[in-house]
Amino acid sequence: MALVDCGDGVRLERGVVCRMSDGVQLVSDHFYPPGEGPSPTLLMRRPYGRDIASTVVYAHPAWFARHGYHVVIQDVRGRGDSEGEFYPFRHERRDGAETIAWLRQCPQCNGRIGMYGFSYQGLTQLLAAVEQPEGLVCIAPGMTACDLYHGWFYRNGALRLSSTLAWGIQLLRPDARRRGLTEAIAALEAAWNNVRVQANFVPYREHPVLVLEGLPEYVRDWVTNDRPGQYWEQLDISRDLDRIGIPALHVSGWFDTYLNGSVDGFLALRKSAATEFARKNQYLIVGPWVHIPWGDIIGGQNFGAEALLDTDTILLRWFNHWLKGSGEFADEPTVRHFVLGENRWCAAGKWQEESTVDLYLHSKG
Secondary structure, eight states: OOOEEEETTEEEEEEEEEEOTTSOEEEEEEEEOSSSOOEEEEEEEESSOTTTTTTTTSOOHHHHHHTTOEEEEEEOTTSTTOOSOOOTTTTHHHHHHHHHHHHTTSTTEEEEEEEEEETHHHHHHHHHHHTOOTTEEEEEEESOOSOHIIIIIEETTEEOHHHHHHHHHHHHHHHHHHHTOHHHHHHHHHHHHTGGGGGGSSSGGGOTTTSSTTOOSHHHHHHHOOSSSHHHHTTSSTTOGGGOOSOEEEEEETTOTTHHHHHHHHHHHHHHSSSHHHHHTEEEEEESOOSSOOSSEETTEEOOGGGOOOHHHHHHHHHHHHHSOOOTTTTOOSEEEEETTTTEEEEESSOOOOOOOOOOOOSOO
């Protein structure tokens, strides 16, 4: 296949096929840096179509390629052009590890691989890292969770209804299209176009679009499994933290739905990662951001130019440090967080322990 010229010496190869051990073929786009390889590789695995490549919050893959990286954006199983059935999180351990093993055989890859991405793409990194694939050197999971029950779907035992239902409808739409379910396609599109009112349907497990014939069951499974346990543990890494032995740069936002998931994951890996090296090299950035976009305005509040942290350059320095041996991340603080109200960034050697304040009710208004 002819390579696409992306400018500045970067070339794009579309639709590269990787065959999993069960015969399912996953498809990726590869951005090659200027000059002759091999080069270190950056991998993002996503369920929303590889063309987008999370450019809503990250620089375009060609930008990373211009800085000397072989960048791979892959459709996960059952999404985009990849074969197989999609069930969120279920296949990402093995598929991620096998993709990394395959990449190490590609002539453009020098055998050193990092992963990046946020939200679902963040957990694909953690799930792959649990499998300890040779060649995976570091990851940069943003706005995600190690523990799906507590950090993603439920908060203090209560379902995060709005985000869960909206995201579920978003994911089911391509499932309906792939399966040619005409009735479901129309119903899901109508629900998506008026997503704010979908939480009005009760009971949630019997929402009209969730019970349509032919659709997968995963959204109903999320609602039904309303207690922590085996269902969630088989999808996440909450019981396997001690199998992750590589550095990770965690990114989150004070106003992100998965703030607790990201912070708790950082703290858990600082405590329980496989080696002292891995425990020491967990880093956290928390900005004044929602899930999308990472900007300076939240609601009616403008946090100023300081809020516009150049996360792409930080990410590049992170990968340069671990994949190219540049040493340029050596002096970075373990924690970098934005102080609301003061609207400035602070650095810390560790995450501040939680404190409590007692408040007393009285009858004087």
